[in-house]
Amino acid sequence: MTTTMTHTPGTTTGTSGTTRAVTAAPYVVKDPDDHSDTTVLVLGGTGKTGRRLVPLLKDHGARVRAASRRGPVRFDWDDPNTWEPALDGADAVYLVDAQDRPGQWDAEASIRAFAGLAVDRGVRRMVLLQARVTEQVGGKSLIAGERGVRECGAEWTVLRPNWFFQNFDEGVFLDCVLAGELPLPAGDGLEPFVDADDVAAVAAAALLEDGHAGRTYELSGPRALTFGQVIDTIAHATGRDVRYHPVTHQEYVDELLCYDVAADYALFLADLAAQIRDSKNAEPTDDVRRVLGREPRDFDDFVKDAVARGVWDL
Numbered sequence: 044m045t046t047t048m049t050h051t052p053g054t055t056t057g058t059s060g061t062t063r064a065v066t067a068a069p070y071v072v073k074d075p076d077d078h079s080d081t082t083v084l085v086l087g088g089t090g091k092t093g094r095r096l097v098p099l100l101k102d103h104g105a106r107v108r109a110a111s112r113r114g115p116v117r118f119d120w121d122d123p124n125t126w127e128p129a130l131d132g133a134d135a136v137y138l139v140d141a142q143d144r145p146g147q148w149d150a151e152a153s154i155r156a157f158a159g160l161a162v163d164r165g166v167r168r169m170v171l172l173q174a175r176v177t178e179q180v181g182g183k184s185l186i187a188g189e190r191g192v193r194e195c196g197a198e199w200t201v202l203r204p205n206w207f208f209q210n211f212d213e214g215v216f217l218d219c220v221l222a223g224e225l226p227l228p229a230g231d232g233l234e235p236f237v238d239a240d241d242v243a244a245v246a247a248a249a250l251l252e253d254g255h256a257g258r259t260y261e262l263s264g265p266r267a268l269t270f271g272q273v274i275d276t277i278a279h280a281t282g283r284d285v286r287y288h289p290v291t292h293q294e295y296v297d298e299l300l301c302y303d304v305a306a307d308y309a310l311f312l313a314d315l316a317a318q319i320r321d322s323k324n325a326e327p328t329d330d331v332r333r334v335l336g337r338e339p340r341d342f343d344d345f346v347k348d349a350v351a352r353g354v355w356d357l
């Protein structure tokens with residue numbers, strides 16, 4: 044919504060003391076909540092955060108291009124021919140990378156190339172989703188894309204979230220929860236899991252509001268939990284027999300290989316879980332509250348809602 048304000052015609056007194064009429068000159072004061080002149084390209088537009096971000100941006104009046112390999116706008120990191128058409132008309136980009144194939148993915152080079160192209164095509168603001176894992180996992184960095192975005196010339200904000208709640212009801216752990224056992228080499232390590240809705244809300248703020256440029260936000264939930272506590276909470280809420288089964292790093296890799304998971308991806312996942320085993324990023328942060336002005340959602344609320352939706356019903 045744009046507010047049009049008009050000068051009231053009146054008079055002014057000049058230096059000579061003569062009085063002259065001031066002509067009505069309409070001018071426009073932009074409503075800070077009006078984003079109808081902003082077009083945001085959302086990469087990973089079908090994914091956990093992208094899918095949640097799209098309606099938030101639309102609610103604020105922005106035009107949205109939700110992109111992915113199977114999204115309404117086609118975008119494929121492996122096919123640079125799709126990059127420029129996806130950027131058509133975009134002022135801002137939510138940038139989600141493709142870390143599910145660690146062996147084949149040169150995140151730094153691809154993100155740098157894409158970010159450079161985006162700026163050439165008129166993008167002024169970029170929000171990059173990475174992860175709150177700064178050590179190498181499976182021989183790769185999960186924050187390798189940051190430099191390319193920081194150096195691209197657009198305003199940038201980096202999001203480094205902890206693991207999402209939604210891994211348990213729509214992502215990688217859903218099948219194990221349904222099967223009644225989650226084997227993982229995460230021991231009794233602690234992780235302050237975060238709601239993907241909160242991550243999307245922070246992304247929306249960073250894309251639409253001023254004041255987030257040059258910031259790196261570490262996004263956690265309010266409490267650190269072990270996988271044992273997470274699974275017990277789900278078991279209790281569903282009344283089902285679901286257990287967390289801590290395994291060794293090697294046992295986990297071997298098991299994934301049995302399911303024909305590629306060796307580099309198996310190692311990547313095991314290394315990722317080992318970050319939790321060692322409680323590497325276990326301290327809750329207050330970045331969600333600082334950006335959104337409210338507390339992040341608690342895991343118990345998420346579980347209550349997921350039970351009501353019947354996602355863990357057999």
Ligand SMILES: NC(=O)c1ccc[n+]([C@@H]2O[C@H](COP(=O)([O-])OP(=O)(O)OC[C@H]3O[C@@H](n4cnc5c(N)ncnc54)[C@H](OP(=O)(O)O)[C@@H]3O)[C@@H](O)[C@H]2O)c1
Pocket residue numbers: 086087088089090091092093110111112113114118119120121139140141142172173174175185203204205206207210214
């Ligand atoms: N899951 C977590 O707990 C977590 C925590 C912290 C950070 N992260 C970060 O969040 C990002 C997304 O991870 P996620 O596991 O949550 O996945 P996700 O966002 O749920 O799904 C991945 C998204 O990327 C798209 N995509 C995948 N490969 C692509 C490609 N080659 N080209 C273009 N688009 C592609 C997918 O759509 P199509 O299949 O239609 O292409 C989908 O929209 C990663 O960078 C990850 O490090 C995740």
